[in-house]
């Protein structure tokens with residue numbers, strides 16, 4: 001499976017995916033990493049593995065539509081099977097999503113549909129949720145709300161700050177994103193409307209937080 005990844009920053013999810021490929025767990029190749037930020041650390045991570053890495057500057061384009069047109073052009077040259085958004089902090093234009101629908105995946109640091117948009121971890125703390133987590137989903141025009149492939153649940157603790165909760169969630173991001181991509185590469189993932197089925201996956205553990213004591 002041929003992957004193009006889009007990033008904006010740190011690139012820790014990209015790194016986890018690259019490691020999964022290097023370790024032979026994910027049967028895929030990343031042919032290009034594109035960032036909309038020049039100083040994105042993820043570009044250096046890609047280069048350190050010999051992966052082509054490109055900064056595409058939004059300031060060189062009139063508007064989002066023009067930028068995404070160029071983005072689509074550059075991506076199409078690689079003819080990818082999957083476009084992986086790994087901390088890509090720009091909303092994609094509807095035209096871009098139409099061109100690649102069903103082939104774009106994203107990771108979001110909450111249990112969607114809760115806490116979409118920016119600062120999902122802070123939103124969960126302020127809301128007083130007892131659980132949050134992360135979600136890998138297909139990207140549709142409905143922003144962080146596309147069909148869900150896998151979610152991980154983590155507890156929110158009374159003393160949590162945005163930082164501590166983000167760290168706890170991030171550990172699971174680095175597990176569920178490579179896992180989802182492996183499933184796609186292995187041809188086990190199908191979408192029916194909003195529902196995604198992973199063939200032969202084990203479904204069904206139920207967490208409760210705080211822990212039950214009497215029942």
Ligand code: GRF
Pocket residue numbers: 008009010011012013014042086087088107108109170173
């Ligand atoms: C992650 O928390 C991801 O869920 C969100 O942006 C962050 C990216 O982190 N979409 P990184 O660049 O992968 O380290």
